[in-house]
Amino acid sequence: MPWLKDEAMPAFLAALQSQGRLWVPVEEEWGSCLAVWEEKSLRLTPGPTLLAAKGLFLPQTEKLFHYRVEAEGAVISESEPPAAAARQIVFGLRPCDVAAVAVMDKVFLDGGYVDCAYRARREASALVALACREAAPTCFCRAFGLDPLAAPGADVLLLPLEGGYLVRAQTAKGEELLAQAQGVLAQEPALDWPAPPAFLLEVTAAGVPAKLAAMFDHPLWDNLYQKCLGCGICTYLCPTCYCFDVQSADRGTEGYRYRCWDSCMFPEYTLMAGGHNPRPTKKERVRNRFLHKLCYLPERFGVFGCVGCGRCLLKCPVNLDIAAVLKKVQEVGTHV
Amino acid sequence: MSNPYVPVIARIERIIEETPDVKTFHLVTAAGKPFAPRPGQLAMLSLLPVGEGMFSVSGQGEAHLEFAIKKVGQLTTALHEAEVGQAVGIRGPYGNGFPVEELQGKDLVFIGGGIGLAPLRSLINYCLAHRPDYGELLIIYGARTPADLVFKEELFRHWPQAPGTAVHVTVDAGDAGWQGPVGLVPALLEQLNPRPQGKVAITCGPPVMIKFVLQALERMGYRDDQVITTLERRMKCGLGKCGRCNLGSKYVCLDGPVFTLGQLKALPAEY
Structure with a gap:
């Protein structure tokens, strides 16, 4: 198997960048994210970047079409389906974030209708995953059956070992990527397969979907939501939260319709024009969010809406995170 | 592939003032009918730049679609201010619609309140257009006042004259000219007491009406698979x-x- 020496990483990244726009984990003052690679910008720390990769496939705001207003109303002035999206390579995705992309794929590609803008971006993207030899304190991917040393949905997997990385192409797209990087790859030295990392958090999702399916009216929800501030940070950081709003930007006689990330934590999300709201308080909204992740998505698509990335553990201002909810659900009795 | 978020531009061909806050809009595109929905299906209508919203298709002709729309928010207020000829974006059809095949051979009880008659109307007119396929039609409808009754032409002329069709209309509060029953829809339903054998009840209206209609239907012996709502x-x-x-x-x-x-x-x- 090909071997990438630590010191050859810049040359490897350059070889990737020659094949498309290369996104790598970087460190900003406020936290880590993916940014276009520049010399020496790569920063690898345990766990995923604070901001997930979802914005590369579902941008935070995205134009849907342009219109022009004429005497008798609007006409669509530009509605071409998105041209082939620019080729991009996403480097350093952790196994949890690769699994999260697979959840988004279910929603946007398998859900009955195909979302053409999402599909164009996904098809133009290659995922280069980085296995985890060390877990961050907030990591709990194993709760959802993920292997921190594997990333089945990635095109290329890098496994960090002493002095370098084992490099494995997992798809035809991955083989193509590596073909252009042959010059910087050596042959595998004799190395033992590493042990999985140790996790601080003891979390499991075993039995949770079935239990939750019967807990819609459980008193757990009467208390759980009370500390929620409704800030929505959990949904913006969550790598599988995909909900969006559609709005228009009016510029006088022309404008465009766009979509932007939305949050089920906001009351307007389900508020109807006549004033009725099927999820009127934070109780219903918090309940829906966790049931969606742990019960509804497994029912509809056969996948959890949580990959144990730990972002909501890190940033929820009141610690109403999904690991805490999983524990609570497992503790409570089902008798009401 | 086409972008599913882009509407087709239609024009308002006709506007019917149903009530002080409900208008029916007939929409056509340059190619005629925007699409041919099944009864009970939905369409996204948009006025740019105001917004876009999902509406039940309340009827269709050879070359147009009909939408009965109540003025409740920003988009519907803008639609109510629109004039004949104005452009309206439309995309669809969406959703499952009523199970018209499964309903064949059944007597149907329609129970509607207010603007909730809009989706029921698409099914009622479908049944009348395919009359031999369906049994007796019983239509029970109510609104706050006589002025708030929608589709009056059909309620008081077309449907009562249609074969095998009975229409009962009530209002919460009558006025000087109102000769019909006064009272709530669930009470009228219980009074008429249609036996559940061979019937399916289809209801749409304000949540509070639906709640009491469902309770009444249960008391009358309707099974859960004999009751449909939208x-x-x-x-x-x-x-x-x-x-x-x-x-x-x-x-x-x-x-x-x-x-x-x-x-x-x-x-x-x-x-």
Whole structure:
């Protein structure tokens, strides 16, 4: 198997960048994210970047079409389906974030209708995953059956070992990527397969979907939501939260319709024009969010809406995170 | 592939003032009818730049679609200010619609309140257009006042004269000219007491009416699979992507808006 020496990483990244726009984990003052690679910008720390990769496939705001207003109303002035999206390579995705992309794929590609803008971006993207030899304190991917040393949905997997990385192409797209990087790859030295990392958090999702399916009216929800501030940070950081709003930007006689990330934590999300709201308080909204992740998505698509990335553990201002909810659900009795 | 979020531009061909706050709009495109929905299906209508919203298709002709729309928010207010000839974006059809094949051979009891008659009307007129396929039609409808009754021409002329069709209209509060019954829809339903044998009840209206209608139907012996309703949710995409119209693991825009009471009872009570 090909071997990438630590010191050859810049040359490897350059070889990737020659094949498309290369996104790598970087460190900003406020936290880590993916940014276009520049010399020496790569920063690898345990766990995923604070901001997930979802914005590369579902941008935070995205134009849907342009219109022009004429005497008798609007006409669509530009509605071409998105041209082939620019080729991009996403480097350093952790196994949890690769699994999260697979959840988004279910929603946007398998859900009955195909979302053409999402599909164009996904098809133009290659995922280069980085296995985890060390877990961050907030990591709990194993709760959802993920292997921190594997990333089945990635095109290329890098496994960090002493002095370098084992490099494995997992798809035809991955083989193509590596073909252009042959010059910087050596042959595998004799190395033992590493042990999985140790996790601080003891979390499991075993039995949770079935239990939750019967807990819609459980008193757990009467208390759980009370500390929620409704800030929505959990949904913006969550790598599988995909909900969006559609709005228009009016510029006088022309404008465009766009979509932007939305949050089920906001009351307007389900508020109807006549004033009725099927999820009127934070109780219903918090309940829906966790049931969606742990019960509804497994029912509809056969996948959890949580990959144990730990972002909501890190940033929820009141610690109403999904690991805490999983524990609570497992503790409570089902008798009401 | 085509971008599913882009509407086709239609024109308002005709506007009918149903009530002080309900208008019916007939929409046509340059190619004629925008599409041919099944009864109970939905369409996204948009006025740019005001906004876009999901509406039940209340009827269709050879070359147009009809939407009965109540003025309740920004978009519907702008629609009420629109004039004949104005452009309206339309995309669809969305949702499952009524199970017209499964309803064949059954007597149908329609129970509507206010603007809730809009989706029922599409099915009533479909049944009348395919008259031999369906049994007796019983239409029970109510609104706040006589002025708030929608589709008056059909309620008082066309439907009562249609074969095998009975129409009962009530109002919460009458006025000087009102000769008909005064009272709530669930009470009129219980008074008429249609026996459940061979029947399916289809109801749509304000949540409080539906609640008491469902209780009445249960008392009258209707099974959960003999009761059908159609739900309303805020929707942004109509494609099962934007997230907000979920009811448990179902999306009202894809799996609904039409559900049997049995289906609804298996889902979280969040409407």
